[in-house]
Amino acid sequence: MPTPTDESPATDAVETLDPADWDAMRALAHRAVDDGFNWLRSVRERPVWQPTPDAVLSRFHEPLPKGPQGAERAYEDFTQWILPYPMGNVHPRFWAWYMGNGTPLGAIGDFLAAIVNPNMGGGNHVANHVERQVVDWCKEIVGLPLSSGGLLVSGGSVANLVGLTVARNTAADCDVRAAGVRALPAPLGFYTSAEAHSSMQKSLELLGLGSTSLRKVPVTASFQIDVAALEQQIAADRQAGILPACVIGNAGTINTGAVDDLAALARLCKRQKLWFHVDGAIGAVVAIAPRHRHLVAGIEEADSVALDLHKWLHVPFEAGCALVRDHSAQRAAFALTPEYLEHAARGLASGPLWFSELGPQLSRGFRALKVWLSFKEHGLDKFGRLIDQNIAQAHELARLIALEPALEVMAPVVLNIVCFRYRRPGATEAQANAFNQELLIRLHESGIAAPSYTTLGGKYCLRAALANHRTRPEDLGILVQAVLKLGADLGASAR
Numbered sequence: 427m428p429t430p431t432d433e434s435p436a437t438d439a440v441e442t443l444d445p446a447d448w449d450a451m452r453a454l455a456h457r458a459v460d461d462g463f464n465w466l467r468s469v470r471e472r473p474v475w476q477p478t479p480d481a482v483l484s485r486f487h488e489p490l491p492k493g494p495q496g497a498e499r500a501y502e503d504f505t506q507w508i509l510p511y512p513m514g515n516v517h518p519r520f521w522a523w524y525m526g527n528g529t530p531l532g533a534i535g536d537f538l539a540a541i542v543n544p545n546m547g548g549g550n551h552v553a554n555h556v557e558r559q560v561v562d563w564c565k566e567i568v569g570l571p572l573s574s575g576g577l578l579v580s581g582g583s584v585a586n587l588v589g590l591t592v593a594r595n596t597a598a599d600c601d602v603r604a605a606g607v608r609a610l611p612a613p614l615g616f617y618t619s620a621e622a623h624s625s626m627q628k629s630l631e632l633l634g635l636g637s638t639s640l641r642k643v644p645v646t647a648s649f650q651i652d653v654a655a656l657e658q659q660i661a662a663d664r665q666a667g668i669l670p671a672c673v674i675g676n677a678g679t680i681n682t683g684a685v686d687d688l689a690a691l692a693r694l695c696k697r698q699k700l701w702f703h704v705d706g707a708i709g710a711v712v713a714i715a716p717r718h719r720h721l722v723a724g725i726e727e728a729d730s731v732a733l734d735l736h737k738w739l740h741v742p743f744e745a746g747c748a749l750v751r752d753h754s755a756q757r758a759a760f761a762l763t764p765e766y767l768e769h770a771a772r773g774l775a776s777g778p779l780w781f782s783e784l785g786p787q788l789s790r791g792f793r794a795l796k797v798w799l800s801f802k803e804h805g806l807d808k809f810g811r812l813i814d815q816n817i818a819q820a821h822e823l824a825r826l827i828a829l830e831p832a833l834e835v836m837a838p839v840v841l842n843i844v845c846f847r848y849r850r851p852g853a854t855e856a857q858a859n860a861f862n863q864e865l866l867i868r869l870h871e872s873g874i875a876a877p878s879y880t881t882l883g884g885k886y887c888l889r890a891a892l893a894n895h896r897t898r899p900e901d902l903g904i905l906v907q908a909v910l911k912l913g914a915d916l917g918a919s920a921r
């Protein structure tokens with residue numbers, strides 16, 4: 427039998443998706459790497475963001491391509507229609523919402539993961555050991571024991587869903603998997619601050635508990651949960667026949683970066699026998715930052731933690747991690763093994779690592795590879811220093827803003843989020859809000875910088891989340907000057 431080689435021609439009889447000409451495909455791949463890295467290297471020279479022209483958008487209404495266009499043509503279309511119009515989060519002056527920037531080796535990781543292309547649901551293959559390794563590293567980052575359960579997920583939202591599912595089932599005192607939530611002896615109460623991320627509400631809705639089961643506790647002036655008010659709410663709920671189930675602490679809120687007093691919440695949960703979940707999508711990784719790790723002290727007491735690797739650790743999207751201290755409770759919440767997936771003692775279907783039994787997905791991608799490569803490339807000490815660097819940049823930005831009489835800082839800076847706005851003396855709140863909204867849009871359209879926005883106490887703010895490993899000190903001054911100029915122009919045209 428002839429051995430297949432690179433030169434094996436495709437026959438008419440047998441079709442495959444492999445290239446007829448491997449050398450041409452290899453050349454295309456080399457070009458893609460060159461183009462991609464040139465594009466990344468020169469990112470600073472381009473606008474942060476620009477709208478995609480209508481002529482380009484119209485390209486995405488083509489009929490289903492029934493015949494082949496070929497790899498070259500498909501790649502050309504990518505370079506013409508997609509590459510020039512990025513969201514912008516690879517740029518040094520992108521500080522919108524909360525996103526990482528990716529890394530070159532992370533991108534190679536995605537490519538190599540697709541080459542090996544394992545399905546990470548389970549089975550006996552080495553890629554599962556890579557994920558187990560990476561998940562163990564995440565446990566070490568936040569201080570959870572290695573005996574904890576955990577898996578990689580798409581991001582913080584699903585990591586929260588995983589943690590809250592186990593919390594619900596543990597508190598339920600009935601077989602909620604079999605009987606559903608209608609079998610609950612009493613409505614469950616989940617407690618978090620009014621500043622918590624929307625994924626908490628979404629999770630409780632998906633879990634059939636309803637958004638009213640999420641009790642939003644007021645925050646202090648520093649946007650941390652008011653622990654005394656939390657205790658009162660729990661007591662009042664018990665009186666009213668609600669079964670308190672879980673407290674969700676925030677390690678970095680999306681609006682201002684506030685970190686709840688996690689140690690106090692851990693103590694409260696122990697006293698009250700409640701599940702303690704921490705949404706650490708933003709801030710769990712502060713635990714590796716030498717100058718700021720004290721801010722998240724207490725996270726190691728959590729029953730479950732959601733952390734994001736595609737945010738402050740810059741792993742390319744998507745990559746989050748759900749950790750659950752009680753591995754068997756996590757398994758009990760998710761394991762479901764039909765005949766065709768039963769584990770064997772030996773062979774491909776053997777092995778101890780079946781991540782499909784720890785979360786909602788069966789088929790799963792090899793996200794772990796890009797994380798594994800990134801951690802090995804840089805070492806966690808460097809990621810920790812970068813987190814400290816971003817926090818210092820946020821304080822510096824707040825200082826620069828405070829120096830400008832036309833601007834005001836709108837919330838204390840704890841981590842790396844700075845909320846501020848252009849002052850409009852004499853304007854109504856609605857006018858000041860509309861002014862700042864328009865200013866932000868003009869800033870985006872200028873391509874100079876991309877912060878995002880939030881509303882604090884009814885006041886619309888610009889919001890810069892400095893989770894960017896490419897930001898340099900001079901970028902902060904560029905933002906302030908651009909806001910001053912656009913604000914002055916806008917003020918002049920409003921008069």
Ligand SMILES: Cc1ncc(COP(=O)(O)O)c(C=O)c1O
Pocket residue numbers: 523524580581582583584623625678679680705707708734746
């Ligand atoms: C505090 C917080 N929790 C959860 C999430 C959801 O994470 P993801 O977008 O990765 O699903 C976010 C997203 O920004 C967040 O900021």
